[in-house]
Amino acid sequence: MAMESTNYQETARRIVEIVGRDNIISATHCATRLRLIVKDKDAIDEKQLEKVSLVKGTFFNAGQYQIILGTGIVNKVYGEIQKMNLKTLSKQEQDEIIKKQQTGVKRVMRTLGDIFVPIIPVIAATGLFLGLKGCVFNDNVLALFGAGSAAIPDYIVILVNVLTETAFAFLPAIICWSAYKVFGGMPVIGMVIGLMLVSPILPNAYSVADPGSGARAVMAFGVIPVVGCQGSVLLAILTAFIGANLEKKLRKVMPNALDLIMTPFVVMLVTFLVTILGIGPVMHIVELKLVQVVELLIRIPFGIGGFVIGATYPLLVITGLHHTYTMIETSLLANTGFNPVITLCAMYGFANVGTCLAFFVKSKQEPVRQTAMGAMLSQLFGISEPALFGIQLRYNLRPLIIMLGSSGLGAALLSVLKIQSNSYGLAVLPSYLMYLYEWRQLLWYFLVSVLTVTVCFGATCLFGIPGEVLEVETGKDLGESPEPERDETLPAGSQRFLGSPLTGQVIPMKDVGDDVFASEVLGKGVAVIPKEGEVVAPCDAEVTALFETGHAVGLKTADGMELLIHVGINTVELQGKYYRTWVSQGDAVKEGQRLITFDVEKIREAGYDVTTPVIVANSGDYDSVEGCGTGMVKAMEPLVKVGARR
Numbered sequence: 001m002a003m004e005s006t007n008y009q010e011t012a013r014r015i016v017e018i019v020g021r022d023n024i025i026s027a028t029h030c031a032t033r034l035r036l037i038v039k040d041k042d043a044i045d046e047k048q049l050e051k052v053s054l055v056k057g058t059f060f061n062a063g064q065y066q067i068i069l070g071t072g073i074v075n076k077v078y079g080e081i082q083k084m085n086l087k088t089l090s091k092q093e094q095d096e097i098i099k100k101q102q103t104g105v106k107r108v109m110r111t112l113g114d115i116f117v118p119i120i121p122v123i124a125a126t127g128l129f130l131g132l133k134g135c136v137f138n139d140n141v142l143a144l145f146g147a148g149s150a151a152i153p154d155y156i157v158i159l160v161n162v163l164t165e166t167a168f169a170f171l172p173a174i175i176c177w178s179a180y181k182v183f184g185g186m187p188v189i190g191m192v193i194g195l196m197l198v199s200p201i202l203p204n205a206y207s208v209a210d211p212g213s214g215a216r217a218v219m220a221f222g223v224i225p226v227v228g229c230q231g232s233v234l235l236a237i238l239t240a241f242i243g244a245n246l247e248k249k250l251r252k253v254m255p256n257a258l259d260l261i262m263t264p265f266v267v268m269l270v271t272f273l274v275t276i277l278g279i280g281p282v283m284h285i286v287e288l289k290l291v292q293v294v295e296l297l298i299r300i301p302f303g304i305g306g307f308v309i310g311a312t313y314p315l316l317v318i319t320g321l322h323h324t325y326t327m328i329e330t331s332l333l334a335n336t337g338f339n340p341v342i343t344l345c346a347m348y349g350f351a352n353v354g355t356c357l358a359f360f361v362k363s364k365q366e367p368v369r370q371t372a373m374g375a376m377l378s379q380l381f382g383i384s385e386p387a388l389f390g391i392q393l394r395y396n397l398r399p400l401i402i403m404l405g406s407s408g409l410g411a412a413l414l415s416v417l418k419i420q421s422n423s424y425g426l427a428v429l430p431s432y433l434m435y436l437y438e439w440r441q442l443l444w445y446f447l448v449s450v451l452t453v454t455v456c457f458g459a460t461c462l463f464g465i466p467g468e469v470l471e472v473e474t475g476k477d478l479g480e481s482p483e484p485e486r487d488e489t490l491p492a493g494s495q496r497f498l499g500s501p502l503t504g505q506v507i508p509m510k511d512v513g514d515d516v517f518a519s520e521v522l523g524k525g526v527a528v529i530p531k532e533g534e535v536v537a538p539c540d541a542e543v544t545a546l547f548e549t550g551h552a553v554g555l556k557t558a559d560g561m562e563l564l565i566h567v568g569i570n571t572v573e574l575q576g577k578y579y580r581t582w583v584s585q586g587d588a589v590k591e592g593q594r595l596i597t598f599d600v601e602k603i604r605e606a607g608y609d610v611t612t613p614v615i616v617a618n619s620g621d622y623d624s625v626e627g628c629g630t631g632m633v634k635a636m637e638p639l640v641k642v643g644a645r646r
Helices: 002-019 074-082 091-101 104-136 139-143 154-169 171-182 187-197 205-209 233-253 256-298 304-319 321-336 340-362 366-380 385-392 398-416 429-435 439-464 600-605
Strands: 024-029 033-038 057-061 064-068 218-220 224-226 496-499 504-508 524-530 534-536 541-546 552-556 562-566 579-581 594-598 612-616 625-627 631-633 638-642
Touching: 002 033, 002 074, 024 074, 033 074, 104 154, 104 171, 104 385, 154 171, 171 187, 171 233, 187 233, 187 256, 224 256, 233 256, 233 304, 256 304, 256 321, 256 340, 304 340, 304 385, 304 398, 321 340, 340 366, 340 385, 340 398, 340 429, 340 439, 366 385, 385 398, 398 439, 429 439, 524 625, 524 638, 541 562, 612 638
Parallel strands: none
Antiparallel strands: 024 033, 033 064, 057 064, 218 224, 496 638, 504 524, 504 631, 524 612, 534 594, 541 552, 552 562, 562 612, 579 594, 625 638
16 A cells, blocks of 8 residues: 555656646546646656556647547546645636636637537548449439439439428528637527528528529618528537627526516527528628639739639638629620630539548547548538648648648649639539540549649648647556456456446447547547436445546455446546535445436437447456447446456
């Protein structure tokens, strides 16, 4: 025991020494990680820190420098740090410091990342649907088989359109939901306001942008143009920001008896009117002016105008202003039969492919590689949001700047070569179909697109990959931790089943929205998305760790198995709100005994993920630790199968 205590003291001493006593503003901890607020995270030698005994990894998130120690260890190391008389602050004071530290571009980039990361999978999947539709339903392709799109049955067209158009038709609503969550409002209010912005009752923004559609903006009070907000990314984020902040202010002053109904009523009414009659019309005027600017740029010779269009078009996609190009493209096709604008704009899609490929090849971290590959597959079929928001805007803007330059270069070459499509609506791989009408057009478009991918890939590899993704991902303890004592009470060759501590939906640990849990650095197991707010003991055990916040509990069985049940992701920040504990540290509990109760809906409404990892913390002591399957599980039904002790 004395040796164990000395080890915790040495770990605490080394952490403070490497991070820097004067660099630490405040220290706290959750169930698995020591959380430090520091003055300068760049002054920390992470490689040395990760070699410290008991340290399993480090990362910086949410304004905190987080050091992964594991359940049962973190509280002991924290206890030793407290003895060093380091400064501590209240949770409110910590929040204020974090807000001050995250300013300017970094704060904007972090916010955009938080908004778009949860919705990237849906956008990427829709991109694949759109790419397949563009290839299979294209008349040039069908002509090779002696058929045409007119022969496709109506019901197939309808079903395919539902798959390909739903996510983008309601994109502002999806963004509003996610942004509302990030800005601290009730997400369902954001979803409804977002749906209002794209209501079919309003004139469709894409139809208004098409001169041949006959659709026009509705004039409110005879002077204010009212149009739907289809495709408006920036407008959706601003709407969520206004609504969420208004909601938080109202909840502070609204009487409890009226809060349930009147707060959503006022928020929805005010936010919708401000957006649709204020911000929306301003954006509409900006879009009309943008059309005039693009028409002028097309006429500038020597590829200069092409470069400007190619380099700025991705920024319009980020803001949602890109749909105004439909007006220009439709007009050009109607009058000349050709469309040079989409040719210039298309190069940013190829540049994005180069960026994603560079991150996939160079990154040493599996989550980054997975994101890059998913974004690249989506981009190959014309959907750029996963690449833009999942990579370009997350890493200090260098990848974005390189991509913009590569896109502009490709567009400038195409402008000089006078390459132009005979259609619109296709991007990246399917876009080659728009140049089949003439071999010279197809050849040069192909060569320039490959050059754009190559240039962006090379430049990103050399200058655009941040150091944080080049480091080998820490997946195990790199220190000189003492060999854990072995408990041989579980006979060799035997196995056991642990019951589920909750009722809910079982998911693999790799699908948990937190890299520390997903990478299983804290141990193997599975996770449960709770349907009911009660945690029970999965087996007879001793409570070895119970946090005053109530969000996590550590257990140890008589045969030495160590368990961690962590209710929610980052829920330590709730400071115990919505949680209640029914046992104390040191208690002996029986299988099925109530440990923690919590309010599932309140935690979700507060913007937190309630997914609950159930981890065998010393899983390395066993031949195998694996889930019993996915799907719904009731409390105490088999959840985890543990192999024989080694």
